[in-house]
Every structure is written in structure tokens, then in C-alpha cells.
Amino acid sequence: xxxxxxxxxxxxxxxxxxxxxxxxxxxxxxxxxxxxxxxxxxxxxxxxxxxxxxxxxxxxxxxxxxxxxxxxxxxxxxxxxxxxxxxxxxxxxxxxxxxxxxxx
Amino acid sequence: xxxxxxxxxxxxxxxxxxxxxxxxxxxxxxxxxxxxxxxxxxxxxxxxxxxxxxxxxxxxxxxxxxxxxxxxxxxxxxxxxxxxxxxxxxxxxxxxxxxxxxxxxxxxxxxxxxxxxxx
Numbered sequence: 001x002x003x004x005x006x007x008x009x010x011x012x013x014x015x016x017x018x019x020x021x022x023x024x025x026x027x028x029x030x031x032x033x034x035x036x037x038x039x040x041x042x043x044x045x046x047x048x049x050x051x052x053x054x055x056x057x058x059x060x061x062x063x064x065x066x067x068x069x070x071x072x073x074x075x076x077x078x079x080x081x082x083x084x085x086x087x088x089x090x091x092x093x094x095x096x097x098x099x100x101x102x103x104x
Numbered sequence: 105x106x107x108x109x110x111x112x113x114x115x116x117x118x119x120x121x122x123x124x125x126x127x128x129x130x131x132x133x134x135x136x137x138x139x140x141x142x143x144x145x146x147x148x149x150x151x152x153x154x155x156x157x158x159x160x161x162x163x164x165x166x167x168x169x170x171x172x173x174x175x176x177x178x179x180x181x182x183x184x185x186x187x188x189x190x191x192x193x194x195x196x197x198x199x200x201x202x203x204x205x206x207x208x209x210x211x212x213x214x215x216x217x218x219x220x221x222x223x
Contacts, residue, residue, distance in 0.1 A: 001166075032208065032209075034209040034210070036149075038149075042215075043199055043213035043214060043215055043216055044149065044199075044213055045213070046209070046210065046211050046212075049204070049207065049209040049211070050207065050209070055211070087148065087149050089149070089151075089209075089210070091207075091208045091209045091210070092208075094139070094151035094154065094163075095151065096141075096148060096149045096150065096151060097148075098148045099148040099149070
């Protein structure tokens with residue numbers, strides 16, 4: 001079975017910081033990877049698809065990279081609205097990473 | 105506006121059944137693959153099931169296979185999840201989600217409906 005592993009599980013950062021979250025797949029998913037942001041009590045929101053394509057309406061400070069088994073989500077300059085939990089998902093067999101909680 | 109609205113969540117005893125519905129609007133529902141994803145309290149997202157446009161191809165997570173059935177009524181723009189033999193560990197918020205027109209990722213999520221399995 002496909003396993004998606006995110007690191008770190010929790011990330012403490014400050015406004016203006018550049019942060020990177022990593023997602024590793026147990027086998028190649030090519031570029032079939034999406035990133036979602038979720039705030040407490042809300043549904044997830046798509047940020048990135050096809051590993052590096054920014055979803056329409058998502059802020060340009062978000063970027064994604066990688067292919068195969070290793071992927072990253074980068075936020076170039078943290079804003080107050082970015083403190084949330086982030087999930088990667090491969091969309092071949094639909095497995096999610098366990099999430100990365102970004103906190104102050 | 106693209107919208108997905110889930111309903112049907114409730115408190116149910118272990119071994120019981122429940123049917124969730126997801127009403128779609130603002131897009132051509134019959135052209136979209138759809139998913140169910142769940143999230144236990146305080147936990148991460150877990151994929152549950154997927155269905156193609158004409159319901160000829162379905163897929164399930166190991167944990168629900170044989171107990172849950174995904175279906176759709178394209179005439180009613182509605183997605184369903186029939187859940188039987190419910191277990192305490194099925195307690196979660198259940199989200200329906202739309203697959204993007206031009207690829208296989210999920211681009212739109214509903215607000216979720218809560219299922220609690222408890223005696």
C-alpha cells in the first residue's frame with residue numbers, strides 16, 4: 001500500500017518566515033501530488049496540484065516542487081492567515097500524508 | 105458557484121447503518137468523478153471511496169471495503185455513501201469532494217457531515 005509521510009508533524013514559525021514542508025511517497029507517484037490547507041472546523045482547501053501548479057486563487061507565496069517520491073511545499077513569507085494544517089495527497093491511490101500543523 | 109452540501113450524519117449505535125448524501129450544484133455533476141474523505145476528531149484526512157462519472161467504477165479504502173457503498177444519482181445531482189456495520193472507529197466528519205475536470209485531483213470540498221458511532 002502507498003504510504004505518504006510528511007515532515008515535520010508540527011512546525012513553529014513566525015510571521016515573515018520562509019517555511020518548507022516535505023512529503024515522501026513510499027513509491028513513485030510521478031507528479032500526481034496535491035497540497036491542501038485546512039483550518040480548524042473547516043474543509044480542506046486546494047493550494048497546489050500536479051506537484052507544482054498553483055491553484056487559481058491561492059496566494060503566490062505558496063509553491064510546490066518535486067516528483068517521484070519526494071515533494072515540498074514552501075511558503076515564502078508567512079502571513080497570519082497561513083497558520084493551519086497542511087496535507088499532501090497523491091491522487092493515484094488517494095493516500096494522504098498525516099498532516100503538518102503550522103503554528104506560531 | 106460550485107457547491108457541495110453533505111447531509112445525513114447522525115449518532116448511530118455500533119453495528120448500525122447510515123446513508124450520507126452530498127448535493128452538488130454550480131457544475132455539471134454527471135461529468136465529475138467524486139470522493140468521500142473522512143476525518144476523525146483531532147486526526148488527519150483519510151480517503152474513503154471514489155466513484156467515476158457513470159458509477160461503473162468504484163474504489164474503497166481497505167478499512168471500509170465490504171461495509172460501505174458509494175453511489176450517485178446524476179439526475180438528482182447527488183452522491184451517496186451507504187454505511188453498514190458501523191464501528192466506533194468510523195466516527196468522523198465525512199466530506200464529499202469533487203475531482204477536477206481536467207485531472208484526477210480533488211479541487212472542491214463540501215463542509216462535511218458528522219457521524220458518531222457510539223452505544
